[in-house]
Amino acid sequence: MSTTALRHDWTLAEIQALYGLSFNDLLFQAQTVHRANFDPNEVQVSTLLSIKTGACPEDCGYCSQSARHQTGLEREKLMSLPEVVAAAQAAKDQGSTRFCMGAAWRNPTDKSLDKVIDMIQAVRDLGMETCVTLGMLSAEQSARLSEAGLDYYNHNLDTSREFYGQVISTRTFDDRLDTLQHVRDAGIKVCSGGILGLGEQPRDRARLLQELANLPEHPESVPINQLVPVAGTPLYDADQVDSLDFVRTIAVARILMPQSYVRLSAGRTEMGDEMQALCFMAGANSIFYGERLLTTDNPEADQDRQLFDRLGLHSQAEPTSVSAAAVT
Numbered sequence: 065m066s067t068t069a070l071r072h073d074w075t076l077a078e079i080q081a082l083y084g085l086s087f088n089d090l091l092f093q094a095q096t097v098h099r100a101n102f103d104p105n106e107v108q109v110s111t112l113l114s115i116k117t118g119a120c121p122e123d124c125g126y127c128s129q130s131a132r133h134q135t136g137l138e139r140e141k142l143m144s145l146p147e148v149v150a151a152a153q154a155a156k157d158q159g160s161t162r163f164c165m166g167a168a169w170r171n172p173t174d175k176s177l178d179k180v181i182d183m184i185q186a187v188r189d190l191g192m193e194t195c196v197t198l199g200m201l202s203a204e205q206s207a208r209l210s211e212a213g214l215d216y217y218n219h220n221l222d223t224s225r226e227f228y229g230q231v232i233s234t235r236t237f238d239d240r241l242d243t244l245q246h247v248r249d250a251g252i253k254v255c256s257g258g259i260l261g262l263g264e265q266p267r268d269r270a271r272l273l274q275e276l277a278n279l280p281e282h283p284e285s286v287p288i289n290q291l292v293p294v295a296g297t298p299l300y301d302a303d304q305v306d307s308l309d310f311v312r313t314i315a316v317a318r319i320l321m322p323q324s325y326v327r328l329s330a331g332r333t334e335m336g337d338e339m340q341a342l343c344f345m346a347g348a349n350s351i352f353y354g355e356r357l358l359t360t361d362n363p364e365a366d367q368d369r370q371l372f373d374r375l376g377l378h379s380q381a382e383p384t385s386v387s388a389a390a391v392t
C-alpha cells in the first residue's frame with residue numbers, strides 16, 4: 065500500500081471546497097485516500113466502559129453526566145479493579161482489541177490516577193490495547209500514564225473554537241489543546257475528535273476538522289460522534305445533523321488525516337445499515353463495539369456482526385486470537 069503525504073496546513077477554504085464537492089466525487093476521493101493507507105475492509109474495534117459515572121462538575125451541554133443537568137442518571141463511584149478486568153475480558157472475548165475506560169471527571173486527582181494506572185496495567189496484561197478518557201491532564205500526570213504503558217488518551221475538541229463557548233462554559237478550547245499537547249509530549253497516542261448535531265453550522269464542522277488536521281501531529285484516532293440526545297441536557301432539542309452531511313464529515317476527515325483511524329463513534333443506534341455503510345465507504349475504519357457506550361446504548365453486538373457480514377468487513381484482530389463469537 066502506498067501512503068499519502070501528510071499535511072498540517074489546511075486552510076478553511078480548502079476544507080470547505082471538499083465539503084462542497086458533489087457527494088460522489090467526495091466519496092471517491094475519500095475512498096482513494098483510504099485504500100492508499102489502509103485495508104479498506106478492516107475495522108478497528110474498541111469497547112467502552114464508564115469506570116466512574118455522573119456527578120461531573122463540568123457543564124458540557126450534551127452530556128448526561130454533568131452534575132448541572134437533571135438527567136436522572138445514577139451516580140457511581142470509581143469501579144473496583146476486578147469489575148474492570150471482568151468487563152475487559154468480556155470485551156476481548158467478543159473480539160474487541162482496545163478497551164477504553166471513561167471517567168466523569170474535570171481532571172483526575174493523583175490518588176484516583178493511581179487506581180486507574182492499576183486498571184491500565186491489568187487490561188494490558190489481558191493483551192488488549194488501552195485507552196482512557198479522564199478529563200484534563202497535567203504534564204506530570206501524562207508522564208505517569210505513559211510510564212504505565214497507556215496506549216491512547218481520548219480528549220475531544222468536540223466542536224469549533226468559535227462555537228465551543230456555547231456548548232461548554234467551565235473550560236476553554238485552549239484547555240483542551242493544552243491537555244492534548246501534554247499527552248503527545250508524554251508519548252501517548254492521541255484520540256481526539258468531535259460531535260455533530262450540537263446546533264453547529266457547517267463552518268464549525270470544517271473548523272473542527274481544520275483544528276485536528278493542523279495539530280503538529282494528526283491524532284492517531286479521530287472519533288466522529290453524532291449527538292445522542294439525552295433528556296434533561298441543554299442540547300436535547302438541538303437541530304439534528306443531516307445524515308449525508310455526517311457522511312461528508314467522515315469523508316473530509318479521511319482526506320485531511322489519511323493515516324488516522326476515523327471512528328464512527330456515538331449515534332450508531334439511530335443510523336441504519338445503509339448510513340453506516342456509507343460512513344465505511346467514506347473512510348471510517350473504527351467503531352465502538354458492545355451494547356453500551358458510557359451511559360447510553362450502542363447497537364447490540366449481534367447486530368454489528370450481521371452488519372460486518374453484510375458488508376464483508378472484518379475486525380482488526382487476527383481471527384485466531386479471538387473467540388468463535390467474535391466479530392467476523
Ligand code: SAM
Nearest residue numbers: 126127168169197198199220289290291292330
Ligand atoms: N470527562 C471526560 C472528558 O469530557 O474529556 C471524558 C468522558 S466524556 C463523556 C468523552 C466524550 O464523549 C466527550 O468529549 C464527548 O465528545 C462524547 N460525548 C459525551 N456525551 C455525548 C453524547 N450525548 N453524544 C455524543 N457524544 C457524547
Ligand code: DTB
Nearest residue numbers: 166197287329330357358359360
Ligand atoms: C468518544 O469520542 N465517544 C465516546 C468516547 N469517545 C469516550 C463517548 C460517547 C459517549 C456517548 C454518550 C454516553 O454514552 O454517555
Ligand code: SF4
Nearest residue numbers: 120122124127130168
Ligand atoms: Fe464531564 Fe466529560 Fe461529560 Fe463534560 S463530557 S460533563 S467533562 S463527563
